[in-house]
Amino acid sequence: MCTCRHRHSIFCVLPPYILKSIQKNGSKEQVEAAINTLSVDSTFRSVRLNLTAAVSPAQRERRVLGPAQSKQRTIYTADNVETLPGKAVRTEGAGPSGDVAVDEAYDGLGHTFDFFSEIFDRNSIDDEGMPLNATVHYGPRYSNAFWNGQRMVFGDGDGELFNRFTIALDVIGHELGHGVTEDETGLVYLFQSGALNEHLSDVWGSLIKQWYLRQTSDQADWLIGAGLLADGVKGQALRSMKKPGSAFDDPVLGRDPQPGHMDDYEETYADNGGVHINSGIPNRAFYLAATSVGGYAWEKIGRVWYETIRSKRVKQDTKFKEFANLTVATALRTPGCGPIEQKAIAEAWAEVGVLEKVAPKTTRAVTTRSSRQPARMFEAQRGGRDGDASSSTSNGSGR
Amino acid sequence: MRITLERLSTGAAFFPGLAKPVVVDSKALSPAAAMELEKLVEAAKIFDGPDADPSAAGRPSARGAADYEQKIVTVERGDDVRTVHLSDLASKSADIQALLNFVEKNSKR
Numbered sequence: 001m002c003t004c005r006h007r008h009s010i011f012c013v014l015p016p017y018i019l020k021s022i023q024k025n026g027s028k029e030q031v032e033a034a035i036n037t038l039s040v041d042s043t044f045r046s047v048r049l050n051l052t053a054a055v056s057p058a059q060r061e062r063r064v065l066g067p068a069q070s071k072q073r074t075i076y077t078a079d080n081v082e083t084l085p086g087k088a089v090r091t092e093g094a095g096p097s098g099d100v101a102v103d104e105a106y107d108g109l110g111h112t113f114d115f116f117s118e119i120f121d122r123n124s125i126d127d128e129g130m131p132l133n134a135t136v137h138y139g140p141r142y143s144n145a146f147w148n149g150q151r152m153v154f155g156d157g158d159g160e161l162f163n164r165f166t167i168a169l170d171v172i173g174h175e176l177g178h179g180v181t182e183d184e185t186g187l188v189y190l191f192q193s194g195a196l197n198e199h200l201s202d203v204w205g206s207l208i209k210q211w212y213l214r215q216t217s218d219q220a221d222w223l224i225g226a227g228l229l230a231d232g233v234k235g236q237a238l239r240s241m242k243k244p245g246s247a248f249d250d251p252v253l254g255r256d257p258q259p260g261h262m263d264d265y266e267e268t269y270a271d272n273g274g275v276h277i278n279s280g281i282p283n284r285a286f287y288l289a290a291t292s293v294g295g296y297a298w299e300k301i302g303r304v305w306y307e308t309i310r311s312k313r314v315k316q317d318t319k320f321k322e323f324a325n326l327t328v329a330t331a332l333r334t335p336g337c338g339p340i341e342q343k344a345i346a347e348a349w350a351e352v353g354v355l356e357k358v359a360p361k362t363t364r365a366v367t368t369r370s371s372r373q374p375a376r377m378f379e380a381q382r383g384g385r386d387g388d389a390s391s392s393t394s395n396g397s398g399r
Numbered sequence: 400m401r402i403t404l405e406r407l408s409t410g411a412a413f414f415p416g417l418a419k420p421v422v423v424d425s426k427a428l429s430p431a432a433a434m435e436l437e438k439l440v441e442a443a444k445i446f447d448g449p450d451a452d453p454s455a456a457g458r459p460s461a462r463g464a465a466d467y468e469q470k471i472v473t474v475e476r477g478d479d480v481r482t483v484h485l486s487d488l489a490s491k492s493a494d495i496q497a498l499l500n501f502v503e504k505n506s507k508r
Contacts, residue, residue: 082490140500144410146466146487153487171411175466182463189465197465225412238412254416276413 108172125179170205177204192319194275244280262353288348421506
């Protein structure tokens with residue numbers, strides 16, 4: 001917790017260029033706060049960049065030569081207080097505990113691990129056998145699930161708006177998927193890169209559920225968090241990849257704010273710059289591509305998405321257009337995929353307004369990146385619909 | 400005394416209804432409830448605690464963290480105004496939690 005004298009709440013998510021403007025034009029108090037923020041902010045950003053660059057080729061090599069893939073799950077209970085990690089209540093190989101949340105978390109982590117192992121030959125979150133830890137019964141009536149960078153944390157819900165958050169396998173996969181995305185891309189959890197981060201977790205969560213249920217793309221519901229909303233709430237899930245904006249419309253929760261097209265992209269500072277809002281756009285592109293190709297979504301389009309994040313071409317500040325171009329390019333070098341999948345992916349991105357509606361070339365799309373100087377990274381990061389200057393394709397919307 | 404609770408992010412999904420600021424005004428409470436609120440604010444050391452780094456709320460999150468909730472609590476007592484930034488990524492004291500529970504229970508959107 002931090003306490004401080006009153007300031008405007010948007011200071012929490014202000015990008016550097018606005019802070020610099022305040023530095024020039026604000027009151028004395030505002031100037032002091034802005035200078036302080038910029039100083040601390042820059043330090044943390046530098047630290048993060050250095051940490052990301054610290055993954056050496058040797059470390060990557062170990063992944064190839066690493067130990068056999070095996071699950072190492074530990075489920076903890078916080079006993080309804082906000083303390084982590086809590087008390088270990090079920091470890092790998094132990095039988096069911098009889099506590100529904102504990103056992104759902106244990107099984108959900110297992111299905112998630114198995115999915116990544118069997119489908120993508122990935123050894124846990126970091127591809128190096130990272131143990132999977134989760135804490136359930138977090139907080140009193142806590143209505144959320146989150147990934148804190150090291151473990152998954154699940155609340156029991158309040159019983160009025162939300163059920164327990166372990167109830168949905170795709171939400172468990174979603175949280176663990178954040179670990180995979182962080183390991184492969186480091187996508188910054190703000191604005192468009194944050195929305196891509198959220199999108200990728202929805203992809204993994206949905207694919208894990210489809211794989212577990214052995215559903216083809218036309219059989220899947222493409223909902224994220226079905227069953228999470230309590231009885232009486234007007235809604236069916238947290239999000240819909242098939243029809244963004246249709247998951248809930250409730251007097252208390254409000255209306256699902258997700259757009260499904262770039263024309264409706266929401267510029268906002270709330271929600272870390274709309275990470276759970278604008279993710280509806282790439283979500284729908286994935287759904288369109290997967291259903292266009294047909295069959296099991298994890299076999300082709302899911303595989304293309306996975307190969308894309310493994311390519312090391314998705315960076316911390318990658319935005320929609322660049323990611324779209326990368327998936328189009330990756331389709332041709334993904335095992336089992338070719339021009340048909342590439343065309344489906346290009347058309348899907350065009351359908352949601354991220355790429356232009358042009359006949360896709362069957363050669364690899366060329367994606368060049370502009371300079372990634374840290375000083376301008378976050379300014380471009382904020383860039384909403386305009387921010388991507390590095391993409392080879394424009395959607396023509398002037399964003 | 401007036402307390403405003405604002406959610407900057409609502410966790411694993413964005414719920415516009417939950418993101419709307421909620422307000423508790425002691426003038427609208429019963430005398431007993433208003434006194435309880437005063438005690439909760441005192442216990443949470445909203446005004447007595449040391450001033451923290453004003454930039455803390457703008458710091459990057461824990462590396463790779465996602466779907467965490469972030470809240471801003473603003474307490475107005477006469478001319479004195481204090482803001483507290485809360486995140487799932489940092490543990491909350493029991494006193495702060497008790498204040499939050501009171502606000503959630505007694506607030507109007």
